[in-house]
Amino acid sequence: MPGSRCPLPVLRWLPRYSRAWLPLDVLAGLAVGLTAVPQALAYAELAGLPLQYGLYSSFMGCFVYCLLGTAKDVTLGPTAIMSLLVSSYASHQPGYAVLLAFLSGCIQLAMGLLRLGFLLDFISCPVIKGFTSAASITISFNQVKNILGLQGIPRQFFLQLYETLRRIGETRAGDAVLGLSCLAALAGLRAMKSHLPQAVPTAPLAVRISHLIVWICATARNALVVLSAGLVAYSFQVMGCQPFRLTGSIPQGLPPFQPPCFSLALPNGTVPFASMVQDMGVGLAVVPLMGLLESVAIAKAFASQNGYRIDPNQELLALGVANVLGSFVSSYPITGSFGRTAVNAQSGVCTPAGGLVTGALVLLSLAYLTSLFYYIPKAALAAVIISAVVPMFDAGIFRTLWRVQRLDLVPLCVTFLLCFWEVQYGIVAGVLVSGLLLLYSIARPPIKVSEGAVLLVQPGSSLHFPAVEHLRASVCSRALAASPARSVLLDCSHVSSIDYTALLGLAELLQELHRHGLSLAFCGLQDPVLQVLLSADLEGFQHFPSREEAGEALAALPGWERCRELGGSRAEPPTSTAESTGLIQ
Structure with missing residues (x-):
């Protein structure tokens, strides 16, 4: 599905929607929804917010992306990395988290409208890998306290590490056994799915049904593990004992549609909008940029894998609108989810319409199922998070x-x-x-220097102001250190641009060599660079069309004054390369 600058990409694929796509989109939407609901609860815990906010954050992005997204596989919602950032910048206050989603969406929307997606190119791959690898460790260790059933552990990583090790003796056996069992089950189901062979249409019906059951269990492993853990906890509750720490009550019903709060009422007073923005600090830059980076990177990866193209700036618009509208239903910042996008792609989704099914499933869970979430053990949710971030x-x-x-x-x-x-x-x-x-x-661009009758200098890249002093010093030292001193030929075949400061540096180099009775000539100048040098009206400027002609001329006329005898002090642009021979006058 090629990218498009159409403000409503849905208008490109909806008119040609095929009935054959519908069952695949529905199946993919259900598979993603069964993954999204337990992850939403777990990620809200990671963000330090009441668990219902994870569900509030999981449906608006699905609906918006269906209209504005250009990748059929991508699903928007809460993620581990975004939840970690929200935990850092929202002060564990839902009001801050929702306002952060609104402001991040506005920034992303503005970047999309101004087509500033290229700014993401300044975040290099090593920085991304370093961040995600560190986030994997910090997020996983943040959930160890829930696996062990410990309470009152600080959130700062080093304090968390110290306190967890100090209080390891307070581990609750029930939580530890359940959490480790859930981790083992999730790892086993993940391995089962990775080794599951492709279904053969000609296989017997029983084999195909068995394959489908295994595939569903492996794909919806988060929901399956959380449901099983909830049933175990409910069984203990019926028997009159509870060895696990439970999720607890979650308000039932859909969130009200209202703008985010631009001030926050606290027991000790009201926090105005300006103070909330100040408290978020650098998070107003980090959260939208990391959200854009994560979402666009995922979209590009799956578009390349599945043979279609995306429009990065349209992706920015989609994410910005999703965060702005999401803040009206109490969502915290969302972005593209790699895990749920992978489930979507592996389920055979054909269009972004699969997101409608996912969003509807989350809404149904909010409306009717939240009372059942009471019995979900926190250790099971911690296992879901650890399983998601370890890869x-x-x-x-x-x-x-x-x-x-x-x-x-x-x-x-x-x-x-x-x-x-x-x-x-x-x-x-x-x-x-x-x-x-x-x-x-x-x-410090690479500079290749070759000695001969003349000193041949080849800059390996364009010349800009930080490099000119290095070039001038290198050329002068080598030219004057030679015995006898040699004129210089500057081969600019790799120089595609030059700025004013570099131009001044070349003028100084010309004058310095002139004072020692040496010449400086240029060859291989590209047209834009040649025009700049001609416009500067440099005294003694010489340009040769080829290195060979320049070398012969300078070797024969090493002195500055002898060069002026044949060529004049300044070169004129040739009418064409073919017409340029010898010294251009």
């Missing part, structure tokens, strides 16, 4: 970068380590380190 840790990236490009390990390790302290510090520091490495490569 995010990419140990292989460290080995790969060590083998391929060791310098990229610097932003990776900086991001990875600082994210254990504070997520925002890790991301910002990683981006800054990546930027410094990029600037260093611009300031």
Whole structure:
């Protein structure tokens, strides 16, 4: 499904919707819904919010993306990474979380309208890998307290690590056994699905039914494990004992449709809008950017895998609208979910219409099933989160970068380590380190120098102001250190642009070589660079169409004054490359 700039991409696929697609879309929507409901409860716990807010965040994105999305596989909703960020910036207050969704959506919407999706390119792959790997560890360890049945554990990672180890003796046996059992069951079902062979249409009916049952159980493993754990907890409740910590009561019914609160009433006073924004701080940049990055990356990955194209700026619009409208139904910030998108794709979804089924299933759960969620053990939800985030840790990236490009390990390790302290510090520091490495490569471009009758200098990239002093010093030192001193030929075949500061540096280089009786000539100039140099009216500027002609001329006329005898002080642009021979005057 190719990308489009149409404001309503639904108008592209709906008129050609086929009846054959309907059962596949419904099946995929149900599979994603059965995954989304237990994950929503678990992610709300991770975000530090009442559990119903996970469900509030899980349906609006499905409906909006059906209208505005350009990828058939993507599903929007709460994710582990976004929940971790909300936990960091929303102060565990639902009012802050909902307002953060509204403001993030506005920022994303503005970026989409201004077509600023290219800004995401400045977040390098090592930074992303460092963040997601650190998030995998911090999110998993954050749920260890629920697996062990511990309470009162701080949320800061290092304090959490210390307190968990100090209080390990207070572990509740029931929660620990149930949590570990759920983890083992989820791992087994995941492995079963990865090794499940393709269904053979010609196989006997019993074989096909068995294959379908195994596939459904493996795909909806989160719902299956949470349901089983709930039944176990309910059985103990009936018998008059309860060895597990339960989710507890969740308000039943749909959230009211109303704008987010722009001030927050607390027992000790009212927090105005300006103070709420100040409290969120850098989160107003980190949350929308990470949401955009996660969603667009997922959309691109599945579009490439399944043979269609997306429009990244349209994806930004879809995500922005989903977050803005989601805030009107008490949603916290959402983004594309890799796990649920994978379930959607593997279920054979044909169009974004599958999201309508997922959203409807979440609404039905809110309207009729929340009373049943009371008996879900927190250890089971913790197992669901850990199972979802463990695959995010990419140990292989460290080995790969060590083998391929060791310098990229610097932003990776900086991001990875600082994210254990504070997520925002890790991301910002990683981006800054990546930027410094990029600037260093611009300031120190590769320069190849070959000695002969003349000194041949080949810059490996364009010339901009950070690099000009390095180039000038390198050329002068090599030209004057040679015995005898040599004129310089600057081969600019790899230089596609030049700025004013670099132009001044070249003028100084011309004058310095002139003072020592040497010449500087250019060859291989691309038209935009040639026009800039001609417009600058540099005294003594010489341009040759080829390296060979320039080398012969400079070798024969090494002195500045002798060059002026044949060529004049300035070159004129040739009418065409074919007509340019010898020294261009």
